[in-house]
Amino acid sequence: MARIIAVVNQKGGVGKTTTAVNLTAALHASGARVLLCDFDPQANATSGLGVEKRNVSAGVYDMLIGRCAPARCIVKTPYGDLLPSTASLAGATVELIAMDNREYRLKGQLDTLRDSYDYILIDCPPSLELLTLNALCAADSILIPVQCEYYALEGLSDLMSTMRAIKRRLNPRLEIFGVLLTMYDGRTNFSNQVAQEVRRHFPGKVFATAIPRNVRLAEAPSHGLPVFAYDKSSRGAAAYLAVAEEFRRKG
Numbered sequence: 001m002a003r004i005i006a007v008v009n010q011k012g013g014v015g016k017t018t019t020a021v022n023l024t025a026a027l028h029a030s031g032a033r034v035l036l037c038d039f040d041p042q043a044n045a046t047s048g049l050g051v052e053k054r055n056v057s058a059g060v061y062d063m064l065i066g067r068c069a070p071a072r073c074i075v076k077t078p079y080g081d082l083l084p085s086t087a088s089l090a091g092a093t094v095e096l097i098a099m100d101n102r103e104y105r106l107k108g109q110l111d112t113l114r115d116s117y118d119y120i121l122i123d124c125p126p127s128l129e130l131l132t133l134n135a136l137c138a139a140d141s142i143l144i145p146v147q148c149e150y151y152a153l154e155g156l157s158d159l160m161s162t163m164r165a166i167k168r169r170l171n172p173r174l175e176i177f178g179v180l181l182t183m184y185d186g187r188t189n190f191s192n193q194v195a196q197e198v199r200r201h202f203p204g205k206v207f208a209t210a211i212p213r214n215v216r217l218a219e220a221p222s223h224g225l226p227v228f229a230y231d232k233s234s235r236g237a238a239a240y241l242a243v244a245e246e247f248r249r250k251g
Helices: 016-029 044-048 060-064 087-097 102-111 130-138 156-169 189-201 215-223 235-250
Strands: 003-007 034-038 075-077 080-083 119-123 141-147 175-182
Touching: 003 016, 003 130, 016 034, 016 044, 016 080, 016 119, 016 141, 016 175, 016 215, 016 235, 034 044, 044 215, 060 087, 060 102, 087 102, 087 130, 102 119, 102 130, 130 156, 141 156, 175 189, 175 235, 215 235
Parallel strands: 003 119, 003 141, 034 080, 034 119, 141 175
Antiparallel strands: 075 080
């Protein structure tokens, strides 16, 4: 049965979608059955796995409102299975407000797919609103990408407060799966200081592998490819393969 993990950080530009896409591809390459649910209306994870979002006939929005069965919305890619997103998802928040069990709409749909996968990853929007709330109610645990920059910990207190509230009221099983350092430059004292601070705040939860600043990682999405398919010899590809190995050891 799949473990459902939400990739979440309310701060944008931290490598959340890059992590969701490349971790999906790395886990798939290792032989795991993995599904990526693109739950961000920007649909960057969808295009990152090579799917043209304008050509999506039925995606996660259709699944969420009950228009399409979850299994029928899945798109097979060479890098793992995908529940694609489209711009229509942006309007889902308004529709969800009037629905029964609005916080559990995504959970109800993803639970029907658990037996088909080892991992289901959810790429969340960079905000703490109803879509993200649905993702946190559907997930068993969360993976938090944290950029190695001055404001790295800014906003994480809000995320932790939200997580504690959801754990208390809506999803008591929710835990932190891990924290992933991104855009890391080991040559600078500053990156090392941020890494130490994050490890101090999340003891035992930070992945040993940090994702480096890497041009190939930045270029790959514009080609609609995970970094392994774009440049498998790059430092970014090697880092995400190492993270996937840690990921599987964690469970």
